[in-house]
Amino acid sequence: MTAVAALVFVIPLAVQVREDARERALTEAGRRSAIVAGALAAQADEAGVRRAIEAAGSGPLTDTPVVLGLSNESATGRASDADLERTVGAGRPIVVDSDGGALRLEPVIVGENTAVIEVFVPDHALNDGVPAIWWTLALIALGLVAASVFVVDRLAAKTVGSARSLVRAAMAVGDGDLGVRIQPTGPRELAEAGYAFNRMADRLVTSRTNEREMVADLSHRLRTPLTVLRLDAEALDPDDTSVGDFSAAELDRRRTIRRIRQAIVTLEGEVDALITTTRRAVADRGAPPPEDGGCDASEVVRERMTFWSALAGDQNRPYRVIGAQTRIPVQVPRSELAAALDAVLGNVFRYTAQGTAFEIGVSRRDGWIAIRVDDAGTGIADPERALQRGASDRGSTGLGLDIAKRATLATGGSVSIARSSLGGASVVMLFGDAEAKPKQASRFGLVGRLAGEPGRPRWPRPRDHSE
Incomplete structure (x- = not known):
């Protein structure tokens, strides 16, 4: 996606740079042509026209202007007769392609005749500085793509790491480890999921703690009737059958008393074991709501x-x-x-x-x-x-x-x-x-x-x- 965005940005800019260089070279050709056109429009003699041509001179962007279509001008231009006729017919400057560059042709009326001023602009002038700028734009685009790939890779790694941490924590909770928590990181959605996971784990711990506390408390409530039973059992007659002579009914009664007391002791032991086991399993001592x-x-x-x-x-x-x-x-x-x-x-x-x-x-x-x-x-x-x-x-x-x-x-x-x-x-x-x-x-x-x-x-x- 970043590469596409870079291309969308670079290609139009590269085309515009080339157009600007061409326009700059043609503008320089028009300036030189205007010097000669001014001399012709003033009906200068041949010597004046030559001085105007020399004043226009030549430079890195264009060649020396050439005047075509006058009897006193022996110079041979690059433009064809058809291009000259088209220029004269148009009555305004035109640009035509030529071998190795472009021609700027400007018609000028001199008396009853029409002269055409030709300025040749070579290809290197039309593309002056364009390759360097194109290379610069290409490097910038490559740099943007590389930077975006690096940033996206880091963000993706962070996101994947957050998701993996959340998955590991969820698996740990599923395996019974309710003490596991995660540090919410990554995109907003994953961070919110991390906070929600921690709240869920806290609620699970609280819920399990409350359930176990309730079991312990309910078990402890059994102690009240057990205490009454034990005290009542202690108030009964002795259950010793080893000393003395007893009738069958008395022996049976004392054995019943012994069984009652033993059953109460056993029941108290079971209740105590249930309370102790439940209490040891409680991870949090918070009170239930x-x-x-x-x-x-x-x-x-x-x-x-x-x-x-x-x-x-x-x-x-x-x-x-x-x-x-x-x-x-x-x-x-x-x-x-x-x-x-x-x-x-x-x-x-x-x-x-x-x-x-x-x-x-x-x-x-x-x-x-x-x-x-x-x-x-x-x-x-x-x-x-x-x-x-x-x-x-x-x-x-x-x-x-x-x-x-x-x-x-x-x-x-x-x-x-x-x-x-x-x-x-x-x-x-x-x-x-x-x-x-x-x-x-x-x-x-x-x-x-x-x-x-x-x-x-x-x-x-x-x-x-x-x-």
Whole structure:
């Protein structure tokens, strides 16, 4: 394409250069002819005409002018009789081709006769400087073609390289390597395709991470009913059948109790293995986007305490619920909030001794909604480590508090751990209030530590379900 463009540019220019050189030579011939024509028109004598011819002279472009058709002129010209007759008949200067060049013939009326002034222009004058210019134009055209070939080759190599990088990255993603990324280069379209590929890979990583996190979290939710089953199983009679004399019915009952306990242990092990395996496969620890919809925090608290109150009664755990009588909407799906609350309460039942008291508080203030769970246990020695996903110093999966943290982060909140007024741990889940602009968060009394206000009793009767 570049060669065609060069030819389209060079060929007309070369023709024009040749025409300009010919026109320049003929113009010089016309100038010399005009000198002699002036002498003839003035009816100069023979000596005057000769002086005019000598004044016109000869040069590199044309020969000396020759006057034809006068009786006093003996010079012989190159023009034929037909050319002379045509010139006289035309009454104006004409140019005719001749051997070795061109003739410029100009008619001049002298008295009753017509003379013709002939000026011969040789071929070298007609093409003066043309070959050098043509060679220059040819070199320029070749240079343009070579430069364009080089530029096109570099651009094509860059484009092909970008396309190959995109293909290799796509093949790598297809083989399961979701960490591969490319540097978008090349033409705009390929660069946009590279950016789109990187965004797609990021979305794939996020999607796979969210799926695995969801599997881990759903698996962890099984821990709540398993904890209840294990605690109930521990409350059953002993299952030892090696000491003492037992009836067949008693032996069967104790063996059944043993099988129940073994099945619970096995199930807990399988759930822990599923959580651990899923957590190790997660490449990115980013939280998944929150689901749409919300729920009433007070209603969720009351509902979950209906479940946990039975187990608290079996273990003689005094408890109370504060602030769950009024509606407190929170922009967290009901299932997520219930899972977060179960995870925190499950830790209370799992890691504190039977008979240990606990308290749940719900409050709404300054653009924040807080759910507080306090216990009278031994507390948490390293709160920062406890809030790290997968970290636990008690042999668990370490996902309980992380489930709560993920639920709060979806609304711009957080989870904090401190020493409670009961002497044990105090876990506060802070959610952003969608109906008010949150202020600077703090542990205040924002969580409604009504139990710490002067004049209020620390504990009601051990099992007070009215609160």
